[in-house]
Amino acid sequence: MPYFDAASAAPLHPVARQALHASLDEGWADPARLHREGRRARLLLDAAREAAAEAVGCRPDELVFTPSGTQAIHTGISGALAGRRRVGRRLVVSAVEHSAVLTAAAAWEAAGGSVTEVGVDRHGAVSPDTYAAELGSATALACLQSANHEVGTEQPVREVAEACRAVGVPLLVDAAQSLAWGPVDADWSLLTASAHKWGGPAGVGLLAVRKGVRFAPQGPADERESGRSAGFENIPAIVAAAASLRAVRAEAADEAVRLRALVDRIRARVPELVPDVEVVGDPVRRLPHVVTFSCLYVDGETLLHELDRAGFSVSSGSSCTSSTLIPSHVLRAMGVLSEGNVRVSLPPSGTSEEDVDRFLEVLPGVVAGVRERYGAPVPAGPVSSGPMSSPSSSPSPSPGPAKSLVVDALGRRCPIPVIELAKVIGDVPVGGTVTVLSDDEAARLDIPAWCGMRGQEYVGEQGAEQGVAYKVRRVV
Amino acid sequence: MPYFDAASAAPLHPVARQALHASLDEGWADPARLHREGRRARLLLDAAREAAAEAVGCRPDELVFTPSGTQAIHTGISGALAGRRRVGRRLVVSAVEHSAVLTAAAAWEAAGGSVTEVGVDRHGAVSPDTYAAELGSATALACLQSANHEVGTEQPVREVAEACRAVGVPLLVDAAQSLAWGPVDADWSLLTASAHKWGGPAGVGLLAVRKGVRFAPQGPADERESGRSAGFENIPAIVAAAASLRAVRAEAADEAVRLRALVDRIRARVPELVPDVEVVGDPVRRLPHVVTFSCLYVDGETLLHELDRAGFSVSSGSSCTSSTLIPSHVLRAMGVLSEGNVRVSLPPSGTSEEDVDRFLEVLPGVVAGVRERYGAPVPAGPVSSGPMSSPSSSPSPSPGPAKSLVVDALGRRCPIPVIELAKVIGDVPVGGTVTVLSDDEAARLDIPAWCGMRGQEYVGEQGAEQGVAYKVRRVV
Numbered sequence: 020m021p022y023f024d025a026a027s028a029a030p031l032h033p034v035a036r037q038a039l040h041a042s043l044d045e046g047w048a049d050p051a052r053l054h055r056e057g058r059r060a061r062l063l064l065d066a067a068r069e070a071a072a073e074a075v076g077c078r079p080d081e082l083v084f085t086p087s088g089t090q091a092i093h094t095g096i097s098g099a100l101a102g103r104r105r106v107g108r109r110l111v112v113s114a115v116e117h118s119a120v121l122t123a124a125a126a127w128e129a130a131g132g133s134v135t136e137v138g139v140d141r142h143g144a145v146s147p148d149t150y151a152a153e154l155g156s157a158t159a160l161a162c163l164q165s166a167n168h169e170v171g172t173e174q175p176v177r178e179v180a181e182a183c184r185a186v187g188v189p190l191l192v193d194a195a196q197s198l199a200w201g202p203v204d205a206d207w208s209l210l211t212a213s214a215h216k217w218g219g220p221a222g223v224g225l226l227a228v229r230k231g232v233r234f235a236p237q238g239p240a241d242e243r244e245s246g247r248s249a250g251f252e253n254i255p256a257i258v259a260a261a262a263s264l265r266a267v268r269a270e271a272a273d274e275a276v277r278l279r280a281l282v283d284r285i286r287a288r289v290p291e292l293v294p295d296v297e298v299v300g301d302p303v304r305r306l307p308h309v310v311t312f313s314c315l316y317v318d319g320e321t322l323l324h325e326l327d328r329a330g331f332s333v334s335s336g337s338s339c340t341s342s343t344l345i346p347s348h349v350l351r352a353m354g355v356l357s358e359g360n361v362r363v364s365l366p367p368s369g370t371s372e373e374d375v376d377r378f379l380e381v382l383p384g385v386v387a388g389v390r391e392r393y394g395a396p397v398p399a400g401p402v403s404s405g406p407m408s409s410p411s412s413s414p415s416p417s418p419g420p421a422k423s424l425v426v427d428a429l430g431r432r433c434p435i436p437v438i439e440l441a442k443v444i445g446d447v448p449v450g451g452t453v454t455v456l457s458d459d460e461a462a463r464l465d466i467p468a469w470c471g472m473r474g475q476e477y478v479g480e481q482g483a484e485q486g487v488a489y490k491v492r493r494v495v
Numbered sequence: 496m497p498y499f500d501a502a503s504a505a506p507l508h509p510v511a512r513q514a515l516h517a518s519l520d521e522g523w524a525d526p527a528r529l530h531r532e533g534r535r536a537r538l539l540l541d542a543a544r545e546a547a548a549e550a551v552g553c554r555p556d557e558l559v560f561t562p563s564g565t566q567a568i569h570t571g572i573s574g575a576l577a578g579r580r581r582v583g584r585r586l587v588v589s590a591v592e593h594s595a596v597l598t599a600a601a602a603w604e605a606a607g608g609s610v611t612e613v614g615v616d617r618h619g620a621v622s623p624d625t626y627a628a629e630l631g632s633a634t635a636l637a638c639l640q641s642a643n644h645e646v647g648t649e650q651p652v653r654e655v656a657e658a659c660r661a662v663g664v665p666l667l668v669d670a671a672q673s674l675a676w677g678p679v680d681a682d683w684s685l686l687t688a689s690a691h692k693w694g695g696p697a698g699v700g701l702l703a704v705r706k707g708v709r710f711a712p713q714g715p716a717d718e719r720e721s722g723r724s725a726g727f728e729n730i731p732a733i734v735a736a737a738a739s740l741r742a743v744r745a746e747a748a749d750e751a752v753r754l755r756a757l758v759d760r761i762r763a764r765v766p767e768l769v770p771d772v773e774v775v776g777d778p779v780r781r782l783p784h785v786v787t788f789s790c791l792y793v794d795g796e797t798l799l800h801e802l803d804r805a806g807f808s809v810s811s812g813s814s815c816t817s818s819t820l821i822p823s824h825v826l827r828a829m830g831v832l833s834e835g836n837v838r839v840s841l842p843p844s845g846t847s848e849e850d851v852d853r854f855l856e857v858l859p860g861v862v863a864g865v866r867e868r869y870g871a872p873v874p875a876g877p878v879s880s881g882p883m884s885s886p887s888s889s890p891s892p893s894p895g896p897a898k899s900l901v902v903d904a905l906g907r908r909c910p911i912p913v914i915e916l917a918k919v920i921g922d923v924p925v926g927g928t929v930t931v932l933s934d935d936e937a938a939r940l941d942i943p944a945w946c947g948m949r950g951q952e953y954v955g956e957q958g959a960e961q962g963v964a965y966k967v968r969r970v971v
């Protein structure tokens with residue numbers, strides 16, 4: 020059963036399992052104690068720190084283990100901000116950071132700090148120049164992920180790090196998605212990562228803080244991990260994390276080539292096989308193992324469910340798959356379609372060509388089935404030249420149609436508002452408008468995205484008595 | 496090789512190992528995901544929560560898993576204090592709480608809150624009346640451990656909980672040391688614990704917050720664990736923690752009887768076998784598996800080292816075994832001797848009668864060896880009626896001695912200042928005084944304790960040009 024959600028959590032690497040096993044007998048004691056069990060635990064912890072530091076590209080005394088990547092991020096951000104309190108209170112982040120960065124930024128703002136979000140292009144990447152322009156003199160810290168977790172786009176970390184260095188602002192790089200593939204090739208000041216993303220066990224994050232970076236750990240004092248991560252160290256998991264990082268690195272070059280080819284195949288074939296699909300994320304500057312696309316007229320949850328029934332585990336940034344009913348902030352920042360969103364992230368050493376081929380076989384039928392259930396508009400014929408070529412419904416309006424129509428989709432969730440829009444667009448003449456009333460957060464993203472994909476004009480939104488009125492002008 | 500430091504960390508219980516193993520294959524995925532791997536992980540997490548909640552004595556939705564007992568305490572305290580911000584800013588704690596409670600209290604104080612420390616008696620227990628008297632109307636939270644981690648004394652949690660309930664103050668009970676033995680039999684509001692104390696794996700703490708208790712989690716928001724513990728859940732470890740808690744509970748009644756008898760033997764025999772020893776902690780209201788004693792004229796680090804060489808792993812609250820050079824805050828709060836401190840904590844199912852007998856055989860020689868190395872005063876003869884019966888050196892002062900002596904022990908660490916005092920006390924006549932100049936933090940505790948053990952009068956301390964002058968009057 021192919022598991023295509025490695026970017027959420029990778030299955031345990033065999034080396035991690037072995038190391039965990041072996042160190043359960045040796046690494047359970049308190050490394051702060053002077054007895055032999057404590058000393059043994061300390062030795063394991065020190066050795067794991069050396070191995071992890073080597074893989075990260077830092078000194079062992081610059082690296083601490085945290086209980087998760089999230090906590091590494093929270094601790095790294097709060098400690099760096101506090102350490103540079105006198106310099107200023109501004110935190111600069113990209114708009115597509117992991118939620119752990121954005122929630123830390125929100126907490127900072129709630130505590131009186133200021134936060135600047137740097138926007139991204141349609142591929143999800145920041146522009147180094149735009150980022151650099153935001154680095155004012157009162158900036159205490161800048162954060163940029165090495166690569167995006169939802170669409171796989173690599174960020175220009177090296178250029179942004181240079182810009183930060185030029186103005187003396189420390190840069191925290193969240194390397195959670197990329198560390199398995201190699202060290203971050205940039206002059207970072209702080210770096211965070213998470214072991215379960217590379218096939219290590221849960222319960223281990225990394226926080227590296229370069230010597231010379233001002234850092235003041237927040238929260239109650241604790242002697243463990245240089246005062247940077249409170250609580251008893253989980254040494255067996257730490258040992259397993261370090262050992263598996265080394266192991267995945269040894270396989271990284273070959274696996275990157277292999278998975279990149281598989282992802283290229285998905286990127287090319289999905290739009291050929293499935294009508295009305297948008298593949299998102301940078302096609303070249305990207306992680307080797309991640310590909311994301313969105314399907315018009317489909318809700319992400321049903322799609323996930325049907326793919327799961329067909330044996331494929333994927334994830335989605337669609338609003339209907341989150342508890343908040345808001346589409347992924349990454350897709351929003353990119354301004355791309357969010358409905359029917361699917362992220363495929365292939366686990367290294369665990370994905371065969373056959374798995375990918377079978378996925379490509381299964382996907383068209385699954386998407387068609389979900390669309391049929393929704394009564395979504397059917398493309399005019401076999402898709403020949405990509406998803407954007409054919410308008411969704413018959414372009415022959417009945418005689419004397421209204422110049423404008425209003426569709427009431429209040430209370431209806433994604434993808435219904437877009438489906439309703441697509442159903443009636445043919446009922447107004449070219450030049451006429453359709454206004455969709457919707458209180459679904461996804462509509463704000465998906466109606467303009469639909470217009471872009473169908474060649475219609477998105478006029479804009481305005482507040483309505485209930486929800487929001489989205490206006491579309493028929494062009495084709 | 497007997498390991499007698501279960502109160503620091505217990506070796507992994509066989510059930511924990513099995514459960515960890517089994518759930519590595521099933522529990523590595525993200526339980527927030529909708530695919531089958533995610534659902535499987537979620538099922539394991541839910542089942543573990545039910546099992547742990549049953550053992551704690553709360554509802555599953557009142558309990559979250561944290562990455563450590565320390566983080567459970569930090570989160571519990573900060574969340575409860577924030578939740579009752581409008582009621583007041585006072586935090587009441589006992590003076591002998593785990594350092595995680597005291598550092599959280601210090602952080603609270605640094606942030607503008609107020610902290611009241613309730614003192615303890617010589618056995619290390621708070622008085623319920625004294626504790627109740629401190630619960631003013633502006634008290635936001637009270638904390639009391641179920642039993643002390645260094646000396647094993649049980650606290651009157653039930654009575655203190657009643658007093659808290661009467662004035663509407665929530666009580667947080669740190670049950671880290673006692674949860675293996677049974678649920679906390681008191682009407683608590685919040686409860687914390689740590690899996691590696693009961694033979695579960697590292698990386699798992701418990702935080703229970705009763706419904707109705709006002710609680711506002713601090714720090715960046717995170718959806719996991721009801722918003723009360725940030726970061727990816729360590730499900731295999733959580734499953735192992737819950738399974739092993741159930742397992743140790745099944746064995747608890749029998750093991751408590753067995754270990755209590757072994758501890759009773761240590762408590763009775765150590766003072767008979769080793770001169771100048773003080774056994775500390777409540778002899779009756781105590782944990783079944785912990786016994787602590789302090790040996791005059793011995794430094795804890797050397798004692799630990801020699802016991803380790805003899806095959807016994809113990810821990811110590813002596814200042815020379817900590818990185819801070821300050822004796823354990825627990826021993827200080829109790830006002831008992833801190834030098835040569837040894838905590839023996841027997842792991843359930845892992846301690847045989849023979850281990851304890853061998854410890855009792857080895858200990859006297861080890862202590863005598865360390866004392867000899869320090870040139871410590873030798874007891875007058877075989878000890879017959881307990882440690883307090885014989886003065887340390889010959890009571891025949893040479894003719895015409897000084898009425899008072901000053902001993903300069905500046906720059907000398909525990910146990911030297913006390914040894915120097917003991918060496919010269921016989922040189923002043925009864926009624927004469929010895930003043931010890933010391934800059935060692937342990938002297939403040941150990942010189943009065945020595946006076947108590949030797950039947951001499953402790954006059955008091957006063958500031959000196961360097962360090963502190965401790966004055967002792969010879970009585971016997």
